[in-house]
Amino acid sequence: MKIYFELNGKPQYVEVEAGESLLSLLRRLGMKSVKEGCGTGECGTCTVLLEGKPVRSCLTFAPKVQGKRVTTLEGLGTLEDPHPLQRAFVEAGAVQCGFCTPGMILTAYALLQENPDPTPHEVREYLVGNLCRCTGYVKIVDAVLLAAQWKREGQWR
Amino acid sequence: MRLRGVRRYHWARDVDEALSLLSAYQGKGAFLAGGVDLARSPRTDLEGLIDLTGAGLSYIREDGKGLHLGATATLAEILSSAQAQEYAGGILRETLRLVAYPALRNMATLGGAVVSAHPWADIPTLLVALDAEVLYRNAEGEKRMSLAELYRTDFRRIFRESVLLEVLLPPLPGAFAFEKIGRNAGDIALLNACAGLALEDGRIAWARLSVGARPERGERLPWLEEALVGERPSEALWRKVEEEVRARIEVGSDRRASEAWRREVAGVLVRRALARAAGKAGT
Ligand SMILES: Cc1cc2nc3c(=O)[nH]c(=O)nc-3n(C[C@H](O)[C@H](O)[C@H](O)COP(=O)(O)OP(=O)(O)OC[C@H]3O[C@@H](n4cnc5c(N)ncnc54)[C@H](O)[C@@H]3O)c2cc1C
Ligand code: FES
Ligand code: FES
Numbered sequence: 001m002k003i004y005f006e007l008n009g010k011p012q013y014v015e016v017e018a019g020e021s022l023l024s025l026l027r028r029l030g031m032k033s034v035k036e037g038c039g040t041g042e043c044g045t046c047t048v049l050l051e052g053k054p055v056r057s058c059l060t061f062a063p064k065v066q067g068k069r070v071t072t073l074e075g076l077g078t079l080e081d082p083h084p085l086q087r088a089f090v091e092a093g094a095v096q097c098g099f100c101t102p103g104m105i106l107t108a109y110a111l112l113q114e115n116p117d118p119t120p121h122e123v124r125e126y127l128v129g130n131l132c133r134c135t136g137y138v139k140i141v142d143a144v145l146l147a148a149q150w151k152r153e154g155q156w157r
Numbered sequence: 158m159r160l161r162g163v164r165r166y167h168w169a170r171d172v173d174e175a176l177s178l179l180s181a182y183q184g185k186g187a188f189l190a191g192g193v194d195l196a197r198s199p200r201t202d203l204e205g206l207i208d209l210t211g212a213g214l215s216y217i218r219e220d221g222k223g224l225h226l227g228a229t230a231t232l233a234e235i236l237s238s239a240q241a242q243e244y245a246g247g248i249l250r251e252t253l254r255l256v257a258y259p260a261l262r263n264m265a266t267l268g269g270a271v272v273s274a275h276p277w278a279d280i281p282t283l284l285v286a287l288d289a290e291v292l293y294r295n296a297e298g299e300k301r302m303s304l305a306e307l308y309r310t311d312f313r314r315i316f317r318e319s320v321l322l323e324v325l326l327p328p329l330p331g332a333f334a335f336e337k338i339g340r341n342a343g344d345i346a347l348l349n350a351c352a353g354l355a356l357e358d359g360r361i362a363w364a365r366l367s368v369g370a371r372p373e374r375g376e377r378l379p380w381l382e383e384a385l386v387g388e389r390p391s392e393a394l395w396r397k398v399e400e401e402v403r404a405r406i407e408v409g410s411d412r413r414a415s416e417a418w419r420r421e422v423a424g425v426l427v428r429r430a431l432a433r434a435a436g437k438a439g440t
Contacts, residue, residue: 001166017159018165018205018206019159019206024159041261044258053233055263056193056264059196059197059261061189063206064192110259111259129261131343
């Protein structure tokens with residue numbers, strides 16, 4: 001079946017299988033920031049934004065995005081022009097292997113849209129479903145708080 | 158994830174259309190709402206998926222009968238609804254914040270949680286404590302039933318040919334508290350408990366208690382509810398209840414926790430839930 005949706009601001013009209021996951025569709029479309037860690041909703045590496053809200057692309061049937069807006073990390077920033085959240089992750093040293101990073105950043109992005117001034121506890125609570133096997137989380141929370149500060153200072157919206 | 162063999166995906170515009178689509182598949186079709194549960198299903202026999210989220214069942218409204226939660230309202234929608242926040246002192250918010258994580262709650266629906274009815278889940282434990290009623294429709298018509306009663310029937314068969322329409326939460330006199338224990342904040346429960354109390358002249362006038370993930374699905378403890386009525390809330394009473402729960406509760410072992418562990422911890426969870434509910438009810 002064919003579906004129409006918007007991916008990182010660009011219209012897409014693509015063939016999908018009715019039982020296919022959004023994760024599989026996005027990777028077919030070259031969005032390699034979207035990663036399959038577990039495929040069962042446990043790890044968060046496949047997180048994308050659907051209409052601005054985080055969802056698990058591994059648990060989302062592809063046809064569900066018909067007519068909707070999908071954002072992956074590719075839509076947030078680029079190597080040449082990284083998003084402030086990406087800069088904050090680098091500055092705070094919140095990236096080691098990097099496998100969890102796209103999901104962390106997209107989830108953090110949604111948090112800061114809802115709540116631009118979170119406490120460290122609120123950051124942890126919002127990121128509870130995103131696992132990181134490397135960093136121990138401390139620097140990830142630091143990075144989100146740093147990006148939040150930049151947001152409140154008006155460096156980004 | 159990929160459900161192999163599925164050829165068509167339908168968006169039902171209303172409940173009747175959903176039912177007729179399902180019957181046309183003769184057992185090889187399935188409803189889905191958020192789809193987060195179905196996505197993990199090992200089924201290979203399905204040919205058609207019927208999405209219910211556009212069928213007009215995402216409402217949240219209150220009337221004289223109580224709080225009506227449409228089956229396809231997402232957990233996130235319930236969390237952010239003012240009516241749901243006010244219900245029974247905010248117990249929906251307190252509990253749903255413990256369910257998985259924000260990205261799951263944006264997709265997962267209440268109806269999906271009621272029908273999937275995982276024995277380890279928190280939502281059934283909460284809903285049976287709240288005396289929830291369900292309303293469903295199939296070819297024969299609509300039926301209303303208490304959720305506790307539904308779970309005693311062959312409900313999985315019922316929902317192979319019925320659409321769950323809504324969950325109704327009746328107005329309740331008491332204040333509630335929910336306790337969940339897992340291996341970490343994002344884990345599913347190793348055990349969960351919900352307590353509700355109403356006080357009159359310093360004594361317990363009404364009590365509700367349920368314990369789930371035993372590993373069996375959440376059920377009420379009527380013997381304890383009855384025994385509590387007439388008692389005065391106190392630390393000593395909660396200690397006594399803790400001992401009694403430990404002695405009497407039916408719990409078992411699975412690969413996540415042993416019977417001995419669950420027996421020990423069930424007493425503690427019930428004590429904590431009762432003490433917090435009593436605090437909210439105003440001791
Ligand atoms: C990673 C993960 C973590 C979780 N953690 C928790 C937790 O901590 N606590 C907790 O309580 N629960 C937890 N859950 C369970 C979760 O609440 C349910 O899986 C979710 O609510 C299902 O909703 P859904 O709309 O996605 O269901 P779907 O996948 O759409 O449907 C599930 C089943 O119900 C049927 N169905 C759905 N809606 C209807 C309807 N209206 N009428 C008839 N049949 C219907 C479908 O056919 C399917 O069989 C977790 C689930 C996952 C995947
Ligand atoms: S791959 Fe989706 S949550 Fe792990
Ligand atoms: S940096 Fe390696 S998993 Fe998080």
